[in-house]
Amino acid sequence: MSHILIGLDEIRAAAAALPPQVRRTPLLPLVEELPGGGSLHAKCENLQQTGSYKLRAAFTALMRLSPEERARGAALSSSGNFAAAFAWAGQTLDIPTTVVMMQKTQPYKIERTRQMGARVVLCENRFEARFETLKRLASEEGLVAIDHLEDRSVLCGHGTVGLEIVEDLPDVEVVLVPVSTGGLLAGVAAAIQALRPQVEVLGIQPEGNDSTWRSLQAGHPVSVPEVQTLCDALTSTRPGNLPFAHIQALVSGIERVAETEIVRAVHWLADSAKLVVEPGGAVGVAHLRPWAGVPRLAGRKVCVLLSGGNLAPERLAGFLTCSQGKLPA
Numbered sequence: 156m157s158h159i160l161i162g163l164d165e166i167r168a169a170a171a172a173l174p175p176q177v178r179r180t181p182l183l184p185l186v187e188e189l190p191g192g193g194s195l196h197a198k199c200e201n202l203q204q205t206g207s208y209k210l211r212a213a214f215t216a217l218m219r220l221s222p223e224e225r226a227r228g229a230a231l232s233s234s235g236n237f238a239a240a241f242a243w244a245g246q247t248l249d250i251p252t253t254v255v256m257m258q259k260t261q262p263y264k265i266e267r268t269r270q271m272g273a274r275v276v277l278c279e280n281r282f283e284a285r286f287e288t289l290k291r292l293a294s295e296e297g298l299v300a301i302d303h304l305e306d307r308s309v310l311c312g313h314g315t316v317g318l319e320i321v322e323d324l325p326d327v328e329v330v331l332v333p334v335s336t337g338g339l340l341a342g343v344a345a346a347i348q349a350l351r352p353q354v355e356v357l358g359i360q361p362e363g364n365d366s367t368w369r370s371l372q373a374g375h376p377v378s379v380p381e382v383q384t385l386c387d388a389l390t391s392t393r394p395g396n397l398p399f400a401h402i403q404a405l406v407s408g409i410e411r412v413a414e415t416e417i418v419r420a421v422h423w424l425a426d427s428a429k430l431v432v433e434p435g436g437a438v439g440v441a442h443l444r445p446w447a448g449v450p451r452l453a454g455r456k457v458c459v460l461l462s463g464g465n466l467a468p469e470r471l472a473g474f475l476t477c478s479q480g481k482l483p484a
Contacts, residue, residue, distance in 0.1 A: 158396065158397050158400035158401075160345060160400065160401055160404060160405075161307055161310050161311055161314060161341075161342070161345050161401070162345075162349070163345075163346065163349040163350070165307070165311045165314075166311050166314035166315060166317070166318060166342070166345065166346050166349075167318065168311070169211075169215045169308070169311035169312050169314065169315055170315040170318055172214075172215070172218060173211060173214055173215070173312075173315065174214060174218075174247070176204060176210075176214075176247060177203070177204065177210055177211055177214060178202070178203055178204055179319060180198065180199045180200050180202050180203050180319070181199050181202065182196055182197070182198050182199070182319070182320065182323040182324055182458065183196065183197050183199055183428075184196050185197050185427075185428050185440075185445070185459075186445055189445070189450060189453045189454075190448060190449050190450070190453060191449050191453035191454050192453060192454040193452065193453050193454045193455045193456055193457065194456050194457070195443065195445055195450075195457050195459065196324055196327070196456070196457065196458045196459070197428070197430070197440075197458070197459050197460075197461050198316060198319070198320050198323075198458055198459070198460045198461065199430065199461050200316060200436070200460065200461060200462050200463065201430060201431065201432045201433070201436055201461045201462070201463055201464030202464065204243065205236075205239045205240045205243045205271070205465075206236065206239065206463055206464045206465040207236035207237075207239075207240060207388075207436070207462060207463035207464070207465060208313065208316055208339060208460075208462050208463065209236045209237040209239075209240035209241075209463075210240040210243065210244060211312040211313065211315050211316065212237070212240070212303070212308070212309040212310075212311075212312030212313055212338075212342075213237065213240040213241045213243070213244040213245075213312070214244045214247075214248075214312065215308045215309070215311055215312030216229075216301050216303075216306060216308040216309055216312065217229060217241075217244050217245060217248055217250055218248065219308050220250065220299060224299045225248070225249075225250045227297050227298060227299055228250065228251035228252065228253065228296075228298050228299065229241075229245065229250055229251070229252055229253070229298060229299045229300075229301055230252070230253040230254070230255065230289055230292050230293060230298040230299065230300050230301065231252070231253075231254055231255070231289070231300075231301045231303060232254070232255040232256070232285035232286055232288070232289045232303070233254055233255070233256060233268075233285075233303075234256070234257070234260060234264075234335075234387060234388055234390050234391075235256070235260055235261060235264030235265075235268075235387060235388060235465065236264070236388050236462075236463050236465055237254075237303060238254040238256055238264065238265075238268040238273065238275070239264065239267050239268050239271055239465070241254055241273060242254065242268050242269075242271035242272050242273030243271045243272070245272060245273060246271060246272035246273075251274075252272065252273040252274070253273060253274045253275075253276060253292060253296075253298055254268055254273045254274070254275050254276070255276050255277075255278055255285050255288045255289050255292070256268070256275055256276070256277055256278070256285070257277070257278055257279070257280045257281070257282075257284070257285060258277045258278070258279065258280055259280045260277075260387070261387050261467065261470075263465070263467035263470070264387075264465060265277075267465070276288060276292065282382075282390065282391060282392040282393075283392075286302070289302075303336065303338060303395075304336050304338065304391075304394075304395030304396070304397070304398065305395050305396060305397045306397075307397070309338055309342075310338055310341050310342040310345070310397065310398065310401070311342065312342070313338055313339045313341070313342025313343060314342035314343060314345050314346040315342075315346070316339070316342070316343050316346075316460065317330075317342065317343035317344070317345065317346025317347045317350075318346045318350075320343070320346075320347065320458055320460075321346070321347055321350045321351055321354075324456070324458055325351075326456060327351070327354055327456055327457075327458045328354060328355065328455045328456045328457065329354070329355045329356075329357065329452055329455050329456070329457045329458070330343065330347060330354060330355070330356050330357070330457075330458045330459075330460065331357050331358075331359050331439035331442060331443070331457065331458070331459045331460065332344075332356065332357070332358055332359065332439070332460045332462075333358075333359055333360075333386075333388075333389060333435055333436060333438045333439060333460065333462045334358040334359060334360045334367045334389065334394075334409060335360075335364075335388065335389040335390065335391040335435070336391040336394055336395045336398055337358070337367050337391075337394035337395055337398030337399055337401075337402050338395060338398045339460075339462060340356070340358045340367075340398065340401075340402055340406060341397070341398035341399075341400075341401030341402055341405070342401075343356065343460065344356040344401060344402070344405040344406050345401055345405060348405045355407045356405065356406050356407055357406070357407055357408055357409070357410055357442075358402065358406055358408070358409040358410070359409070359410050359411075359412060359438040359439050359441070359442050360389065360409060360410075360411050360412070360438065361384040361385070361386045361389060361411070361412060361413075361414060361417060361434075361435075361438060362384075362411045362412065362413050362414060363382060363383040363384030363385070363386070363414055364379060364382040364383075364384045364386070364389055364390060364391070364392070365379065365409075365411050366378060366379045366391065366392055366393050366394060367394045367399070367402065367409050368409040368410075368411055370393070370394050370399060371402070371403070371408070371409055375399075376393050376394050376395075376396060376399045377393060378392045378393040379392050379393070380392075384414060384434075385414055385417055385418070385434045385482065385483075386417065386433075386434040386435035386438065387433075387434070387435065388433060388434075388435030388436070388462070388463055388465075389435040389438070410442050412438055412441040412442045413441075414482055415482065416441040416442075416444065417434050417437055417438060417441045418434075418474055418477060418482060418483065419441065419444075419446065420432075420434075420437040420438070420440040420441035421433070421434055421437045421466075421471075421474040421475075422474055422475055423440065423445065423446055424437055424440060424461070425471070425474075425475060426475075427445075427446075430461065430464070431464045431466055431471060432461045432463070432464050432466070433463050433464055433465050433466040434466075434474075435462065435463060436460075436461045436462040436463040436464060437461070439459035439460060439461070440459055440461075443457065443459065470483070
């Protein structure tokens with residue numbers, strides 16, 4: 156199936172329409188001079204309202220609904236971060252929202268979503284069950300179902316992150332982006348490649364869920380049979396078709412990181428950079444390993460996208476107190 160890729164004009168239009176509640180998050184130097192040369196910078200979407208980049212797409216998708224659709228209410232499926240963003244944007248725009256989440260979702264993320272005004276509908280612990288439930292709600296209740304895997308508005312909202320990276324770090328050479336459904340990677344790559352085609356954009360996945368890496372090897376989207384990762388924000392068992400078309404056309408590759416390295420990255424970011432970043436948001440730092448003698452991609456100007464910071468205090472404590480090379484209990 157062929158897909159028309161989102162364009163720079165679409166992404167710029169999404170950026171111009173974002174309300175003031177969506178922060179232009181800082182791009183901070185984490186290591187100004189790496190051993191062997193180069194530097195490491197972070198686009199801090201962990202400091203975004205609701206704690207992740209998803210707010211950009213939530214507003215973009217909801218603001219494009221017609222008055223009749225707004226009155227019916229909108230529904231989405233999410234592993235947590237999109238849920239909170241969708242709820243917060245819906246409450247701000249006075250649009251009733253419903254979010255489908257798996258029963259195994261972190262209780263912290265379920266409760267935050269409810270506190271932000273959304274109705275939460277729990278489904279069984281299968282990725283596909285989220286979309287089956289979403290489809291059922293749309294049919295039975297007349298809700299507007301937003302399929303974040305295939306919605307162009309969602310990708311355009313994600314792409315606004317890429318615009319800001321290029322504007323704030325115009326001589327960037329490499330950008331590292333966490334991957335689950337592939338939507339964030341697709342949107343960011345579309346913006347960056349349109350403005351700076353010489354920049355290398357890489358997707359980063361945990362070894363416990365490498366569905367997009369496997370899909371690139373196969374040449375088409377494939378599903379993983381089981382997800383076993385600390386990164387509860389990166390649990391999609393397959394990439395979306397629309398994001399995957401962008402990844403094939405615009406992304407330099409996908410790299411996988413070990414779960415133990417992700418633990419070290421969360422610890423390093425809190426200890427050295429004073430930033431709270433959830434495991435799924437820290438995979439780029441895990442790949443780079445700035446604590447190593449000569450980290451990966453040394454000699455180049457690198458920007459790592461810290462996509463989210465929604466980490467319950469007790470879970471953060473587990474990451475900070477576990478021994479190096481071991482997973483938190």
